[in-house]
Amino acid sequence: MAEPLKGSVLLVDDDPAVAKVLGALLGQAGLSVHTASRGDEALALLGRKPIDVVVSDVRMPGMSGLELLAEVGRSWPDLPVILLTAHGTVPLAVEAMKAGATDFALKPFDREEILFSIRKALLRAQQPEASRPPVGKDAGSFVGRSSAMSSVQALLARAAAGTATVLLRGESGTGKELAAKAVHDASPRHAGPFVKLHCAALPDTLLESELFGYEKGAFTGAATRKPGRVELAHGGTLFLDEIGDITPQVQVKLLRLLQEREFERLGGTQTLKVDVRFVAATHRDLETLVREGTFREDLFYRLNVVPVWLPPLRARPEDIEPLARHFLDVHARANGRPAFTLTPEGLATLCAQPWPGNVRQLQNFIERLVVLSDGPLLTGDEVRRELERQPGIIPLLPAPALTPVPGGPTAAPGASEGRTLESQRKETERQALVDALKSAGDNRTLAARLLGISRRTLYNKLEEYGLV
Ligand SMILES: Nc1ncnc2c1ncn2[C@@H]1O[C@H](COP(=O)(O)OP(=O)(O)OP(=O)(O)O)[C@@H](O)[C@H]1O
Numbered sequence: 001m002a003e004p005l006k007g008s009v010l011l012v013d014d015d016p017a018v019a020k021v022l023g024a025l026l027g028q029a030g031l032s033v034h035t036a037s038r039g040d041e042a043l044a045l046l047g048r049k050p051i052d053v054v055v056s057d058v059r060m061p062g063m064s065g066l067e068l069l070a071e072v073g074r075s076w077p078d079l080p081v082i083l084l085t086a087h088g089t090v091p092l093a094v095e096a097m098k099a100g101a102t103d104f105a106l107k108p109f110d111r112e113e114i115l116f117s118i119r120k121a122l123l124r125a126q127q128p129e130a131s132r133p134p135v136g137k138d139a140g141s142f143v144g145r146s147s148a149m150s151s152v153q154a155l156l157a158r159a160a161a162g163t164a165t166v167l168l169r170g171e172s173g174t175g176k177e178l179a180a181k182a183v184h185d186a187s188p189r190h191a192g193p194f195v196k197l198h199c200a201a202l203p204d205t206l207l208e209s210e211l212f213g214y215e216k217g218a219f220t221g222a223a224t225r226k227p228g229r230v231e232l233a234h235g236g237t238l239f240l241d242e243i244g245d246i247t248p249q250v251q252v253k254l255l256r257l258l259q260e261r262e263f264e265r266l267g268g269t270q271t272l273k274v275d276v277r278f279v280a281a282t283h284r285d286l287e288t289l290v291r292e293g294t295f296r297e298d299l300f301y302r303l304n305v306v307p308v309w310l311p312p313l314r315a316r317p318e319d320i321e322p323l324a325r326h327f328l329d330v331h332a333r334a335n336g337r338p339a340f341t342l343t344p345e346g347l348a349t350l351c352a353q354p355w356p357g358n359v360r361q362l363q364n365f366i367e368r369l370v371v372l373s374d375g376p377l378l379t380g381d382e383v384r385r386e387l388e389r390q391p392g393i394i395p396l397l398p399a400p401a402l403t404p405v406p407g408g409p410t411a412a413p414g415a416s417e418g419r420t421l422e423s424q425r426k427e428t429e430r431q432a433l434v435d436a437l438k439s440a441g442d443n444r445t446l447a448a449r450l451l452g453i454s455r456r457t458l459y460n461k462l463e464e465y466g467l468v
């Protein structure tokens with residue numbers, strides 16, 4: 001079993017039976033447990049006790065779990081909150097994640113699952129956001145030996161030396177954020193700030209206020225002046241993630257910022273100048289958006305000064321092995337587990353999967369293996385068992401080694417003619433999505449979880465296959 005967990009948990013639930021059972025479970029896992037039966041009681045306790053993670057029910061009399069989440073976010077922005085929602089109230093879980101919950105667990109909860117969520121939350125909380133690498137210590141550097149990734153790295157290194165805007169393209173989970181950080185770290189401004197802004201899913205005014213900041217009284221609720229991310233990134237790098245999702249209104253303002261390096265805060269009249277290097281990323285097909293008229297062509301050219309394409313994992317299968325070994329090592333250490341060894345068949349099974357969620361999906365999968373396997377040997381059976389536990393994923397058997405027929409043709413034409421590997425892969429992937437949605441009762445958060453991919457990746461895939 002994994003090492004005992006260290007930390008203190010605040011458990012908030014109005015049902016004394018849940019508090020008792022779950023409290024005992026968390027206590028057994030090594031955590032020190034505090035309980036509260038109401039939201040206001042929880043807030044008072046947070047003011048008095050050093051709590052590392054909050055686990056709260058959603059439906060409670062008085063303050064709901066979502067209201068508690070918002071309150072905690074205001075006073076203790078770094079404190080992770082995991083919400084418990086009953087089966088059948090899954091839309092609430094979706095809302096919870098949108099509102100900033102660290103994770104959610106469905107009641108009746110699974111012991112391993114809830115401990116897994118808490119373990120992750122505790123690990124993340126130990127490191128402040130700014131200094132937190134995505135994985136492990138050496139996460140800034142890319143793992144991979146494919147020639148495609150070597151070219152990407154060479155390109156990033158060249159781009160880092162200058163100040164030209166870099167546009168990172170590629171499917172979800174391919175490493176765009178890692179690449180953005182790599183550009184900053186290798187650049188002469190590496191000692192300056194690296195500031196990130198996620199541009200999707202924020203309404204215009206909120207995005208603008210995040211980007212440019214605001215003056216006191218700019219809108220209701222603007223009680224003080226607040227600097228935006230552009231100002232915070234002065235002397236460093238501003239990473240604009242999901243740039244393909246911004247509206248024409250914000251596009252105009254961004255164009256001016258990129259052209260002139262100047263802007264005004266919301267509600268302000270003073271023009272401010274900044275020294276910022278921009279890196280942008282998107283999984284969207286910007287050329288099509290430009291053709292359709294939803295993305296400004298002039299902005300596209302301003303962004304696309306150094307275009308870098310991150311290839312999907314299926315296009316560089318030789319990277320799966322080094323990545324898998326790297327993540328095994330990182331997650332075994334992070335979870336206090338002994339070193340794991342992949343058998344050749346275990347490895348071949350991993351390499352045979354299409355990994356539609358790319359490196360992120362592989363990483364999540366390995367993390368699950370590390371936490372849930374007895375170890376230390378990871379056999380083909382063990383890998384397949386874990387793949388099967390994720391309904392919607394149909395484990396693919398490793399391809400048998402080909403024995404060339406002397407003098408014969410290298411590939412036999414016939415049954416598979418016209419069905420390229422790519423079209424077969426897509427078919428399998430589409431089916432996996434359909435199955436996962438079915439198993440999840442059409443709930444996308446749950447479906448993403450079943451597939452071991454992020455919700456964003458799921459949405460992208462659903463769009464790609466016309467399943468929305
Ligand atoms: N070559 C790599 N070596 C090591 N880790 C990697 C590599 N590529 C990606 N990762 C890891 O995979 C995860 C996903 O990468 P990242 O967040 O950079 O993807 P992304 O392209 O920004 O995805 P999305 O579009 O979904 O935001 C991260 O934890 C990242 O550290």
Ligand SMILES: [Mg+2]
Pocket residue numbers: 176177241
């Ligand atoms: Mg990203």
